[in-house]
Amino acid sequence: MLYFDHSASSPPREEVIRTVSEVMAQIYANPSSLHQGGAEARKLLERAREQAGRLFGTSPAEWRFTSGGTESNNLAVFGAARRYRNRGRHLIVSGVEHPSVAEPFRALEREGFRVTVLPVSGTGHVDPADVEAALTDETILVSVMHVNNEVGAVQPIEAIGRLLKDRPRTLLHVDGVQSVGKLPALIREWGVDLFTVSAHKFGGPRGAGWLYVRDGVELEPLIFGGGQEDGLRSGTENVPAIVGAAKALRLAVESQPERAERLGRLRRRLVRGVLTMPGVMLSGPAEDDPLRPMAPHIVHFCCPGLKPEVIVHSLEELGVLVSTKSACSSKDDKPSAVLTAMGRDAACASSGIRVSMGDEHDEASIDALLERLETVLRKLAPLRRKEDRH
Amino acid sequence: MTFDHILIRLGEITVKGRNRGRFETEMLKQVQHALRGFPGLTFIRTYGRLYIALGNEPYEPVADRLKDVFGISSFSPVKRVEPELQAIREGALAVMRSFPQRQATFKVKVSRRWKGFPHDTMAMNHLVGAHVLRNMPNITVDVRQPDIELNVEIQEHHAYVYCEVVQGAGGFPYGSNGKAVALLSGGIDSPVAVWMAMRKGLEVEAVHFHSYPFTSKEAQDKVVALAKRLSTYAGKPFKLHLVPFTDIQTRLAQSKQDHLIITLMRRSMLRIAQRIAEKSGALAIVTGDSLGQVASQTLGSLNVIGRTSDLPLLRPLIAMDKLEIIAMAKRIGTYETSILPYEDCCTLFVPKSPATNPNLRVVEHIERGVPNLSEMIAQAVEGTETIELSPDAPAPAGQTGAAADDWF
Numbered sequence: 001m002l003y004f005d006h007s008a009s010s011p012p013r014e015e016v017i018r019t020v021s022e023v024m025a026q027i028y029a030n031p032s033s034l035h036q037g038g039a040e041a042r043k044l045l046e047r048a049r050e051q052a053g054r055l056f057g058t059s060p061a062e063w064r065f066t067s068g069g070t071e072s073n074n075l076a077v078f079g080a081a082r083r084y085r086n087r088g089r090h091l092i093v094s095g096v097e098h099p100s101v102a103e104p105f106r107a108l109e110r111e112g113f114r115v116t117v118l119p120v121s122g123t124g125h126v127d128p129a130d131v132e133a134a135l136t137d138e139t140i141l142v143s144v145m146h147v148n149n150e151v152g153a154v155q156p157i158e159a160i161g162r163l164l165k166d167r168p169r170t171l172l173h174v175d176g177v178q179s180v181g182k183l184p185a186l187i188r189e190w191g192v193d194l195f196t197v198s199a200h201k202f203g204g205p206r207g208a209g210w211l212y213v214r215d216g217v218e219l220e221p222l223i224f225g226g227g228q229e230d231g232l233r234s235g236t237e238n239v240p241a242i243v244g245a246a247k248a249l250r251l252a253v254e255s256q257p258e259r260a261e262r263l264g265r266l267r268r269r270l271v272r273g274v275l276t277m278p279g280v281m282l283s284g285p286a287e288d289d290p291l292r293p294m295a296p297h298i299v300h301f302c303c304p305g306l307k308p309e310v311i312v313h314s315l316e317e318l319g320v321l322v323s324t325k326s327a328c329s330s331k332d333d334k335p336s337a338v339l340t341a342m343g344r345d346a347a348c349a350s351s352g353i354r355v356s357m358g359d360e361h362d363e364a365s366i367d368a369l370l371e372r373l374e375t376v377l378r379k380l381a382p383l384r385r386k387e388d389r390h
Numbered sequence: 391m392t393f394d395h396i397l398i399r400l401g402e403i404t405v406k407g408r409n410r411g412r413f414e415t416e417m418l419k420q421v422q423h424a425l426r427g428f429p430g431l432t433f434i435r436t437y438g439r440l441y442i443a444l445g446n447e448p449y450e451p452v453a454d455r456l457k458d459v460f461g462i463s464s465f466s467p468v469k470r471v472e473p474e475l476q477a478i479r480e481g482a483l484a485v486m487r488s489f490p491q492r493q494a495t496f497k498v499k500v501s502r503r504w505k506g507f508p509h510d511t512m513a514m515n516h517l518v519g520a521h522v523l524r525n526m527p528n529i530t531v532d533v534r535q536p537d538i539e540l541n542v543e544i545q546e547h548h549a550y551v552y553c554e555v556v557q558g559a560g561g562f563p564y565g566s567n568g569k570a571v572a573l574l575s576g577g578i579d580s581p582v583a584v585w586m587a588m589r590k591g592l593e594v595e596a597v598h599f600h601s602y603p604f605t606s607k608e609a610q611d612k613v614v615a616l617a618k619r620l621s622t623y624a625g626k627p628f629k630l631h632l633v634p635f636t637d638i639q640t641r642l643a644q645s646k647q648d649h650l651i652i653t654l655m656r657r658s659m660l661r662i663a664q665r666i667a668e669k670s671g672a673l674a675i676v677t678g679d680s681l682g683q684v685a686s687q688t689l690g691s692l693n694v695i696g697r698t699s700d701l702p703l704l705r706p707l708i709a710m711d712k713l714e715i716i717a718m719a720k721r722i723g724t725y726e727t728s729i730l731p732y733e734d735c736c737t738l739f740v741p742k743s744p745a746t747n748p749n750l751r752v753v754e755h756i757e758r759g760v761p762n763l764s765e766m767i768a769q770a771v772e773g774t775e776t777i778e779l780s781p782d783a784p785a786p787a788g789q790t791g792a793a794a795d796d797w798f
Contacts, residue, residue, distance in 0.1 A: 019797045039608055044794065051798055061726065243797050250798065 002320045002365050007149055007298055007356035013203040020205050020244035031237050041239050048246035052210055055253045056187050064229045065242050068209035069177040069198035070100035075211055076173045076194040077104040079219030080141050087169050088138030094118045094126045095341035096148050101175055123284050123292045124153035124342050131160050139170045146179035150338040151283045152298030161191035177201055181252030182297050193217050204248030208241035263296035263357050266366050270299050273370035299355045302348040305384035311353055314376040320369055322355050392488040393449055393467035398440040401463030401560050416563040417461050423625045424459045428452055458623055460589045462558030468550040479521040481551040486522050495532035496540055504546040562591025564625055569593040571667040572676035576613045579678035579707055581724035582715050586706035587676040588623055595670055597663050599635040609732035618779045619724050627778040631666055634773045638766050647756055648741040652686045653748045656695040664699050665771045675699055680707040685744035694748045
């Protein structure tokens with residue numbers, strides 16, 4: 001079986017499974033307990049924190065453990081908006097965010113905040129000039145993801161960070177769920193205040209993630225209780241998952257440059273193949289373009305006139321797993337909000353296919369994918385709805 | 391890269407007359423040790439100065455390490471050129487261009503150490519300055535308050551051009567002024583006191599008193615972490631003596647003199663520290679006392695407590711304010727550890743109203759009534775565990791230590 005759905009969830013690494021299971025078996029004490037068992041659990045947590053701090057060139061104290069990307073995004077957006085509402089009521093968010101960012105912004109709009117949704121280009125990229133134009137003295141939060149989860153567009157975080165350098169009252173949140181381990185994330189250099197990481201996207205366990213909270217930034221918690229994680233996230237810490245996540249993070253970040261190079265090569269091969277297929281529209285530049293950078297592990301395309309589920313299931317019969325839209329929202333039938341924001345019509349926006357690659361793939365897996373995709377498309381061609389064709 | 395060398399200016403050791411040579415050799419050794427992680431560097435020692443050729447090593451991380459080395463008063467990233475006019479002019483221009491291109495004022499300061507150089511200082515100021523002005527339209531001269539001071543130092547074999555002067559840690563090379571023991575509690579003050587003693591060239595061995603179960607293992611881990619942090623400044627393994635204090639503490643508590651308990655404990659601690667000092671050849675005891683900060687640090691308490699020691703008591707923080715001490719703790723990287731919430735053996739026994747002006751005769755009388763106090767002190771010294779800490783080595787592992795490495 002060829003698994004091309006890494007952006008939805010990646011296979012956990014052997015070493016991570018071992019860490020999680022050993023820690024789960026041996027370190028069962030509550031990290032808040034005073035006795036030696038608690039102290040050991042606590043030590044592991046602090047080591048995991050140090051590891052995150054070191055790998056991102058930040059201070060360990062700036063990292064909070066959460067249950068994953070969705071919680072980190074919610075905590076960042078709600079936490080910052082509610083904490084700093086007295087500074088202003090204006091928020092800025094890109095039009096292609098993951099639902100775990102987009103929905104909190106909608107909820108905040110209902111709470112009385114004014115939200116500017118940034119447009120994106122045809123390839124899914126935010127223009128920093130639009131951020132600049134949207135900024136007001138009332139703006140307290142800008143949220144732009146690092147890598148788009150559906151099409152793989154890499155957003156100009158560095159440039160946006162520069163715009164905010166002289167605006168200490170405006171925080172920058174970056175959803176880094178799809179970028180960690182694939183691209184360098186220079187949190188400090190770029191001036192990012194809040195950064196979301198999810199472990200299961202790079203070989204770690206589910207239910208574990210981080211929120212980077214820059215020293216000096218305060219957040220209003222979402223979950224109250226025993227005051228764990230500096231009061232920001234109460235609840236007994238998931239020690240095995242956190243330690244496993246720290247291991248996965250190290251393995252992912254340390255090998256990031258080689259991975260980016262290798263997956264980039266595979267991506268080019270896949271893009272070249274997809275471009276030769278009739279009735280397929282690539283959702284990104286056909287050639288590598290430094291002005292419109294794409295993440296090395298994601299390729300997205302539309303097959304107007306065909307239902308994407310049919311393609312997914314047909315490929316599955318041939319032993320290839322890909323996905324439609326993002327996994328979280330792929331069960332409903334609506335056109336993709338990301339593709340719509342990119343200016344695609346309904347026919348295209350509801351026929352997107354995402355291929356996301358990982359470490360186990362090589363040239364042969366890409367060729368196998370292309371060959372089977374071609375077979376499926378040829379078989380389905382007669383079923384294509386004419387009025388949707390372009 | 392504009393800068394290819396680092397010029398290091400040595401601090402107080404240059405006032406040391408006859409001993410200068412020895413200090414300079416020691417200094418070179420310590421700088422080399424601090425920078426051992428950068429194999430591309432070469433070290434050049436000259437009269438009162440030290441030069442480092444960067445080779446292929448980056449400047450920033452080397453500079454970060456240098457800031458922690460005692461005995462360095464300041465250093466500068468420099469560009470080395472041939473000691474002749476045209477090369478100096480080009481070097482000066484390159485250095486000026488390494489600054490962001492904007493409006494700025496500058497002045498040239500030439501130091502002509504090689505008297506054989508054909509142009510005199512005044513002429514050189516003009517020759518170099520004019521060359522920069524011709525080539526950089528945004529730059530103007532201001533001899534009183536320039537944004538940039540462009541320094542040119544001409545020696546017989548090389549000339550050096552630089553602008554920036556970075557403050558060093560100052561003081562003397564570590565260990566060049568003898569050895570002391572220091573009381574290390576785990577609070578904010580004592581690590582700063584130790585650092586200041588180390589900066590003055592004292593080799594320091596730290597002494598920590600623990601009294602499990604009144605204090606937790608974590609309180610001890612915290613002290614180990616602090617000692618490890620301090621070891622980065624030592625440039626060699628840093629000794630930490632862990633003294634079992636439970637028995638003495640319990641016995642003193644039984645004397646039912648609540649308001650004097652801290653005084654009594656501190657006196658016993660000093661006696662133990664003195665024994666440890668004698669064993670390790672140390673000639674002083676360093677404490678983190680700051681006058682008036684707490685009850686045991688009033689002048690009256692310092693007097694009664696201090697009388698137990700025959701060795702000089704060094705109190706680097708005596709005249710510092712708490713906020714200054716905190717700022718210093720942050721600067722040397724011990725603050726974050728110090729504020730962790732684990733109690734040391736003194737804070738646990740703080741009575742509601744500790745004596746601020748204890749009476750020496752009363753205190754001595756109570757001590758005479760404590761059975762076997764001197765035996766217990768000897769036992770505590772006997773039972774002291776000594777560990778050595780280095781910045782790179784992991785702290786002594788706990789029960790899960792071995793597995794933990796593998797888990798990460």
